[in-house]
Amino acid sequence: xxxxxFTPRVALLGLLAMAPVAVQAAPAAAVVEDxxxxxxxxxxxxxxxxxxxxxxxxxxxxxxxxxxxxxAKMLSFYVKKDDKPRPVMTLDELTTRVLGxxxxxxxxxxxxxxxxxxxxxxxxxSTFVAQQQGGAxxxxxxxxxxxxxxAAPAPAPK
Numbered sequence: 001x002x003x004x005x006f007t008p009r010v011a012l013l014g015l016l017a018m019a020p021v022a023v024q025a026a027p028a029a030a031v032v033e034d035x036x037x038x039x040x041x042x043x044x045x046x047x048x049x050x051x052x053x054x055x056x057x058x059x060x061x062x063x064x065x066x067x068x069x070x071x072a073k074m075l076s077f078y079v080k081k082d083d084k085p086r087p088v089m090t091l092d093e094l095t096t097r098v099l100g101x102x103x104x105x106x107x108x109x110x111x112x113x114x115x116x117x118x119x120x121x122x123x124x125x126s127t128f129v130a131q132q133q134g135g136a137x138x139x140x141x142x143x144x145x146x147x148x149x150x151a152a153p154a155p156a157p158k
Contacts, residue, residue, distance in 0.1 A: 028137075029096040032103040035137045036128045037091055040109060044089040046080040055139045056131065062143040064124055087113035091126075101132040108147070123147040 035054055042050035052075060059071040069077070093108040110123040129141040 028098045028103060032096050032098065032105055032128075032130045032137050033094050035130060035139065036094070036105045036107065039128070039139055040089060040091045043078060044086055046078045046086070048075050048078050051075055051078055056133055059139060060141050064144045064146050085114065087111045103130045103137065104128070105130065109144070122149075 038050060039054045041047075042054065055071055055074070057071065059074065061069045061074050063069055088111070090110045091107050092110070094105055095107070096103055096105040105128045107126055107128075108123055109126050110121065112119065112121045114120070123146075124144045125147055126142060126144045128139055130137045131140050132138075
């Protein structure tokens with residue numbers, strides 16, 4: 001004979017209450033890629049507050065020209081000095097490897113802009129290194145390498 005308080009519904013609720021609750025946090029790679037995307041967008045919009053918030057105090061960047069820029073120099077570059085139009089930027093082809101509290105993201109950054117009335121496009125292969133600091137992912141390094149444009153086809157022999 002079943003006790004009045006014990007019904008199949010109560011038994012099911014009891015089993016569910018004892019089951020471990022799995023709270024799914026976003027995978028670390030997705031979180032890091034979001035930080036990288038926001039960082040790149042802040043560069044294009046000259047948003048130094050966001051750049052500062054997403055970069056660690058010890059951030060170092062290697063520019064496309066091979067210059068080593070500490071965080072202060074990088075931030076000073078993104079102080080908007082004029083009203084020139086900003087380039088259009090896309091960041092894609094992201095690949096992220098999470099190695100404990102450090103992550104490496106590689107992607108392609110493409111720019112389109114007008115220079116002297118002419119449309120110009122170029123792309124960089126960029127590597128971003130992030131580290132968890134104080135419970136948040138912060139960028140500690142970036143390196144940008146220009147991607148050579150595809151060579152024009154050779155003229156056909158005559």
